[in-house]
Amino acid sequence: GIATKLESAGIYDLMGLAVMSPSDLADLAGVGQAVARKAIQAARGMMELGFSDGAEFDRKRKDIHYITTGSENFNELLGGKGLESKAITEAYGAFGSGKTQLGLTLAVNAQLPKDQGGANGKAVYIDTEGTFRPDRIRQMAEALGANSDKVLKNILVARAFNSDHQILLLDKITELIKEQEEPIKLVIIDSLTAHFRAEFAGRGQLADRQQRLNRYLHQLMKLAEQHNLVVFVTNQVMSNPAMMFGDPTTAIGGNIVGHASTFRIYLRRGKAGSRVAKLIDSPNLPDNEAQFYVTEAGVRDDA
Ligand code: GTP
Ligand code: MG
Numbered sequence: 001g002i003a004t005k006l007e008s009a010g011i012y013d014l015m016g017l018a019v020m021s022p023s024d025l026a027d028l029a030g031v032g033q034a035v036a037r038k039a040i041q042a043a044r045g046m047m048e049l050g051f052s053d054g055a056e057f058d059r060k061r062k063d064i065h066y067i068t069t070g071s072e073n074f075n076e077l078l079g080g081k082g083l084e085s086k087a088i089t090e091a092y093g094a095f096g097s098g099k100t101q102l103g104l105t106l107a108v109n110a111q112l113p114k115d116q117g118g119a120n121g122k123a124v125y126i127d128t129e130g131t132f133r134p135d136r137i138r139q140m141a142e143a144l145g146a147n148s149d150k151v152l153k154n155i156l157v158a159r160a161f162n163s164d165h166q167i168l169l170l171d172k173i174t175e176l177i178k179e180q181e182e183p184i185k186l187v188i189i190d191s192l193t194a195h196f197r198a199e200f201a202g203r204g205q206l207a208d209r210q211q212r213l214n215r216y217l218h219q220l221m222k223l224a225e226q227h228n229l230v231v232f233v234t235n236q237v238m239s240n241p242a243m244m245f246g247d248p249t250t251a252i253g254g255n256i257v258g259h260a261s262t263f264r265i266y267l268r269r270g271k272a273g274s275r276v277a278k279l280i281d282s283p284n285l286p287d288n289e290a291q292f293y294v295t296e297a298g299v300r301d302d303a
Helices: 002-008 016-020 024-027 033-047 054-062 071-079 098-108 135-141 149-152 163-179 194-199 203-227 254-260
Strands: 087-091 122-127 155-159 184-190 230-233 238-239 249-251 261-269 275-279 289-295 298-300
Touching: 002 024, 002 087, 016 098, 016 135, 024 033, 071 275, 071 289, 087 098, 087 203, 087 249, 098 135, 098 184, 098 230, 098 298, 122 163, 135 149, 149 155, 155 163, 163 184, 163 194, 163 203, 184 203, 194 203, 203 230, 203 254, 249 254
Parallel strands: 087 230, 087 261, 122 155, 122 184, 184 230
Antiparallel strands: 238 249, 261 275, 275 289, 289 298
16 A cells, blocks of 8 residues: 555655655645645644744754764864764765775774764665775774674664665665664665766756766755755765866766765875864864874774
8 A cells, every 4th residue: 555655665654644745645645646645734734834933943853872883083163073964975086096095994883882982773774886895894893892793783884885775775774774773873874976977977967867866866965854854975076177276176967966065075095194174164163183093993083
């Protein structure tokens, strides 16, 4: 029936229904637009969505949690405690700049207790490039004195073979969140854009690519908000020959990804094996830089 169709589309609760658009719901459930609209309105009515006063808004902000990057400098750049839940944090940068290493570090740190900068939860890792490294996770876990088998078990990894598969896996995450006894607190997409870029390479396909990316990012944001998740995505750069000064690199997906990401970080190699993270266009934080290192133990302040 309709309930099964909704479930298979990743909609399990009132919130899932309330935030849908009538046309999406009509497509998914195979019902008319009018029926879909009524169902959504009913869900919204039950949830009392809409405006909330300042106190209510404050309460919703209160359950936001953070996951440490492993570097105090880097955490400071992001406001003090690391990556924030109910938000998308994007790291873009050249090959070897440390995007994947940061993702692996976060997958370990998510499992730390709250007083050590973690979220006491599991991580989901969507791997589009086959770069997930169990051995690296073990190294990082052992550096923290943790049981490396247990840490690895708490990271749910899926390889996404193309962009359609990558999109499908988002629904799977919703299922996983329902099934797990220990909560999932972090979702990593490494890389967000690689499949989209490869599959929609032609000039005439740019609009289509951007539209799909946009839709995907909105689904991700919805997931982050509904389940209070930290979402970390990585992105490649392309060289921008039109730019004459500074670092001539631009993130793939451009403004679409930029607008959907709450925090945007540009990573590059720094002096003497260091790395530099720069915050880009943040609405409420300064565009500062932070120096860090990728060490055996993961992301750290010092080499
Ligand atoms: P692409 O995915 O190719 O775009 O690059 P990326 O930004 O994901 O780079 P990644 O995070 O894979 O960074 C690779 C770099 O991390 C290597 O060049 C090393 O400098 C560093 N690194 C990787 N593993 C280790 C390790 O075990 N110890 C140390 N000290 N550094 C490491
Ligand atoms: Mg990588």
